[in-house]
Amino acid sequence: MTLDDLAAEIADGQSVAFGGGGVQRKPMAATQAIARAGRTGLHLVSLLGGPEFDLLLGLGRVQRISFAFVGYDAYGLAPNFRAARESGTVEAVEYSEATMLTAFEASAKRLPFLPTRFGLGTDLLNTATSPFRTFPCPLTGETLVAVPALKPDIAIIHVNFADRHGNVLIQGDTFGDLLMLRAASKRFATAECIVDELPRQGSPLATVVSRMWIDRVIEAPRGAGMTGMFPVYPIDLPRLLEFQKQAHDPDWLASFVSEGA
Amino acid sequence: MTHTLEELLIARMAREFRGNAMGVGATILSDLAARLAKALYVPDLLLCTASRAAADCDVHAKSVLDEWTLTRTARIALPWDELFQIIAQGRFQIFIGAVQVDRFGASNISVIGSWDRPKVQLVGARGVPDDLWGCERLCYHIRQHTKRSIVEKVDFVCSFGYGPGRDPRAAKPGLVVTDLGVFDFDADSGMRIVSLHPDVGFATLQERTGFTWPEPSGPIPLTPAPTAEELRVIRELIDPHGVRRLEANDGDVSALDLWRTAAANLREMS
Numbered sequence A: 001m002t003l004d005d006l007a008a009e010i011a012d013g014q015s016v017a018f019g020g021g022g023v024q025r026k027p028m029a030a031t032q033a034i035a036r037a038g039r040t041g042l043h044l045v046s047l048l049g050g051p052e053f054d055l056l057l058g059l060g061r062v063q064r065i066s067f068a069f070v071g072y073d074a075y076g077l078a079p080n081f082r083a084a085r086e087s088g089t090v091e092a093v094e095y096s097e098a099t100m101l102t103a104f105e106a107s108a109k110r111l112p113f114l115p116t117r118f119g120l121g122t123d124l125l126n127t128a129t130s131p132f133r134t135f136p137c138p139l140t141g142e143t144l145v146a147v148p149a150l151k152p153d154i155a156i157i158h159v160n161f162a163d164r165h166g167n168v169l170i171q172g173d174t175f176g177d178l179l180m181l182r183a184a185s186k187r188f189a190t191a192e193c194i195v196d197e198l199p200r201q202g203s204p205l206a207t208v209v210s211r212m213w214i215d216r217v218i219e220a221p222r223g224a225g226m227t228g229m230f231p232v233y234p235i236d237l238p239r240l241l242e243f244q245k246q247a248h249d250p251d252w253l254a255s256f257v258s259e260g261a
Numbered sequence B: 001m002t003h004t005l006e007e008l009l010i011a012r013m014a015r016e017f018r019g020n021a022m023g024v025g026a027t028i029l030s031d032l033a034a035r036l037a038k039a040l041y042v043p044d045l046l047l048c049t050a051s052r053a054a055a056d057c058d059v060h061a062k063s064v065l066d067e068w069t070l071t072r073t074a075r076i077a078l079p080w081d082e083l084f085q086i087i088a089q090g091r092f093q094i095f096i097g098a099v100q101v102d103r104f105g106a107s108n109i110s111v112i113g114s115w116d117r118p119k120v121q122l123v124g125a126r127g128v129p130d131d132l133w134g135c136e137r138l139c140y141h142i143r144q145h146t147k148r149s150i151v152e153k154v155d156f157v158c159s160f161g162y163g164p165g166r167d168p169r170a171a172k173p174g175l176v177v178t179d180l181g182v183f184d185f186d187a188d189s190g191m192r193i194v195s196l197h198p199d200v201g202f203a204t205l206q207e208r209t210g211f212t213w214p215e216p217s218g219p220i221p222l223t224p225a226p227t228a229e230e231l232r233v234i235r236e237l238i239d240p241h242g243v244r245r246l247e248a249n250d251g252d253v254s255a256l257d258l259w260r261t262a263a264a265n266l267r268e269m270s
Helices: A003-008 A028-036 A051-058 A079-087 A097-108 A177-183 A237-246 A250-259 B005-014 B028-040 B066-070 B080-088 B202-207 B228-238 B243-247 B255-269
Strands: A015-018 A042-049 A062-070 A091-094 A113-116 A133-136 A143-148 A154-163 A168-170 A186-195 A207-209 A216-219 B022-025 B092-096 B100-102 B111-113 B118-121 B137-141 B172-177 B181-186 B190-196
Touching: A003 A028, A003 A186, A003 A216, A028 A051, A028 A154, A028 A186, A028 A250, A042 A051, A042 A097, A051 A062, A051 A079, A051 A237, A051 A250, A062 A079, A062 A097, A079 B118, A097 A113, A097 A143, A097 A177, A097 B080, A154 A177, A177 A207, A177 B080, A237 A250, A237 B255, B005 B028, B005 B137, B005 B172, B005 B228, B005 B243, B022 B028, B028 B092, B028 B137, B028 B228, B028 B243, B080 B092, B190 B202, B243 B255
Parallel strands: A015 A042, A015 A154, A042 A062, A062 A091, A154 A186, A186 A216, B022 B092, B092 B137, B137 B172
Antiparallel strands: A113 A143, A133 A143, A154 A168, A168 A207, B111 B118, B172 B181, B181 B190
16 A cells, blocks of 8 residues: 555545654655645644645635644744634644543444543633533533544554564654544554564554554654654654745645645 | 852752652752752652653753653653642642742733633643642742733732732742742732842842832841852753753753754764
């Protein structure tokens, strides 16, 4: 399977959830393939969005975004996310980190919602598109937040290794990837490298995701593009800063997309 | 010993961490403060900088490529669902780099202006509405104390502070450390001056605050200078590369320069 095959499995208007966080381990090669395939009207979902949001927003392919954060971490704000929000050209649904993880968990358990206390009393519950409702706990009477299930049509993560069975290994921070995969209908992993079997004596800092939660694996060396991929390559900061500067220009983005990750 | 403002801020924030819990700084200086605290005061502080996959590490020199450095001694990878269970159980301490903190301790990192059509879209509420429900208190490191950052009322409530109807189970607004001074909160009267930094007078504070301070009733304490030991640890152990200068108001280093050096070192190591 190729990145183009992956993009072909996505329909216009579907919700696509991206793993990684900010400028770390973003599935940039897959995002570029989605852009090349001309997919549009998308609903982007990410716990911590980054340049993948900016790329698709800047090319005008996005109807709606769901996020707890969108930015370039220590390197500043995401320009197209900012422009889209400030001009009101995208529908936005804002979560906190824990409420988005709770929404994924509810979907993974095929529940309509799960309760939490996180976010209670904040303006997250007052936004025009807030998916949250408060309710009295049937056991204690305390006010809790009902977080509805969030079920992306597609989830895409980028990983260090995949084996021939479809198990994958993440050596860096897993961010919201694990719950996001379990929440989604169809799950893809792009991998730096496909191996016969994952190493049996792994680092205690690495995380294995079972093939139960991965439908397809695509080999994509350097698939995180200019974002960081521990321990293989760090953020390509000069390239990221250039992207941040040029991302407002759809022509520049179109040539960025045709170059590959 | 002479010291910079950044060094004073790191040393002051380091006094706030307690042991047997996670200590996180969301700004460079507060991250260095957590490392200083572990190095000198609370050896069992659980650090988790830069990456949840490099958690509970020893004290290392700060780098713009922290994950590579910290992994050398990190003992665990911390899954995010576990992180929020640690928060829910009150074992998480954080300095948040808020964009706005108001007189009664509410904070905002999401939007300036209205949420529907923001004047400035910032990064989103991130984990602040979550830290509010579990942490004992929320502390803030505000890099530039201005009328726009220390305000009468935040534009969007990512965490609430004191005020009518406050749920007493939520985190209390804790310490606010800015480039002018150190502040805390009284449940009834709101933000209070704990100390001002050297060469900062009440007039400057008033000029750069978005609400009116009550006239001070006596002399205002001075923020304590870092000790010689703290300065040695900052300069030699936790920040020999000078990453702290990225948060200096008169900063003379660029992230790109620090990244170039760190990336070159990484290539050498591999």
